Amino acid sequence: AQTVTQSQPEMSVQEAETVTLSCTYDTSESDYYLFWYKQPPSRQMILVIRQEAYKQQNATENRFSVNFQKAAKSFSLKISDSQLGDAAMYFCAYNRYRDDKIIFGKGTRLHILP
Amino acid sequence: DAGVIQSPRHEVTEMGQEVTLRCKPISGHNSLFWYRQTMMRGLELLIYFNNNVPIDDSGMPEDRFSAKMPNASFSTLKIQPSEPRDSAVYFCASSPLAGRETQYFGPGTRLLVL
Secondary structure, three states: OOOEEOOOEEEEEOOOOEEEEEEEEEEEEEEEEEEEEEOOOOOEEEEEEEEEEOOOOOOOOOOOOEEEEEOOOEEEEEEOOOOOOOOEEEEHHHHHHHHOEEOOOOOOOEEEEE | OOEEEEOOOEEEEEOOOOEEEEOOOOOOEEEEEEEEEOOEEEEEEEEEOOOOOEEEOOOOOOEEEEEEEOOHHHHHHHHOOOOOOEEEEEEEEOOOOOOOOOEEEEEEEEEEEO
């Protein structure tokens, strides 16, 4: 069965600094999608970034980028120039291609220190 | 374009009462998902629909939970009778095509059963 593991329950970073959130997953599939979702205090789940497994190039979205290591089954999220508004719970998620279900990790709570 | 709409945003009820949560997916999306989020169990998929048809309800905790999708623009999640352990945030999400596209989440309904 597929699993998603986020080994860091909480992290803190100084404003304007860079932080990396870790995520590993377990699958025997070759085609799948990986996501990072952000959940701020408002509780809204917001898509941050998405990566297709067949793409070797790491996805980027403004200050957010990923380091996708398919062989290692690792999918970390890097946030550059951290801002106070980045404070949230971040969920890593996996979706097998053509499968309806998304599997979420337990989340990492990110604190931004002013 | 409006996102996923959920109502009510907050619900407080007494044990034994019936609770109905509502969701309007993004227009044109063919898949709809109901999730429950608690501190203890994280984000759990309860049930999902493709083209208004329930595909997998294995995540529904008990017979007290039921979900319907009478048309492409509306779904309900009902709890009858409600219990204190049902207190959680319930999310609805929709996707253009499950398994190939991103899921977009609604703002959630925070349910408190006293």
